[in-house]
Amino acid sequence: MFDAATRHLVTLRDWLRFAVSRFNQAGLFFGHGSTNAYDEAAYLLLHTLHLPIDRLEPFLDARLLPEEAARLAEVLHRRVEQRVPAAYLTGEAWLQGYRFRVDERVIVPRSFLAPMILEQFHPWLDRPERVHRALDLCTGSGCLAILLAEAFPDAEVDAVDLSGAALEVAGENVRDYGLEDRVRLL
Numbered sequence: 001m002f003d004a005a006t007r008h009l010v011t012l013r014d015w016l017r018f019a020v021s022r023f024n025q026a027g028l029f030f031g032h033g034s035t036n037a038y039d040e041a042a043y044l045l046l047h048t049l050h051l052p053i054d055r056l057e058p059f060l061d062a063r064l065l066p067e068e069a070a071r072l073a074e075v076l077h078r079r080v081e082q083r084v085p086a087a088y089l090t091g092e093a094w095l096q097g098y099r100f101r102v103d104e105r106v107i108v109p110r111s112f113l114a115p116m117i118l119e120q121f122h123p124w125l126d127r128p129e130r131v132h133r134a135l136d137l138c139t140g141s142g143c144l145a146i147l148l149a150e151a152f153p154d155a156e157v158d159a160v161d162l163s164g165a166a167l168e169v170a171g172e173n174v175r176d177y178g179l180e181d182r183v184r185l186l
Helices: 002-008 012-026 037-048 066-081 086-090 113-118 143-151 164-176
Strands: 092-095 098-101 133-137 156-160 183-185
Touching: 002 012, 002 066, 012 037, 012 066, 037 066, 037 086, 066 086, 086 092, 092 143, 098 143, 098 164, 113 143, 133 143, 143 156, 143 164, 143 183, 156 164, 164 183
Parallel strands: 133 156, 156 183
Antiparallel strands: 092 098
């Protein structure tokens, strides 16, 4: 089905409609950054084509080159048939407006703690300036450790994980945010 699509779908609008239909038909789960088939399809298409992810409308009627169509078909095939999460397909996940590198070595970031961290645990923590140490157990991608370092600028954060592979990913993210001097990976 996906190979045939490359011969019949012409515009980004065509591919968007096709992707949404396939995602809905497959009953995919959308809890890793988007909440519905349309948003996830738009994100995957724009990301795959190296277009700004916040500007779909200007590109909807753009005709795709054969190699672009082949790339889209491959990404959509992996999402639908292999059920690879969008974050693993793009190599990135977003949490509270922060971008994190992810791959199969870590769980896709999603946490109810993230907004509380960025709000400095208000109203439970009445003096956030007194936080000088923080611990993120099972850090995975390091996203919560990074958010802790961002929310509490005077704190040193220990990011701990049993998986050396996960700590490699966390290290990339810590470096991306320039927090090597405040986030310690263990």
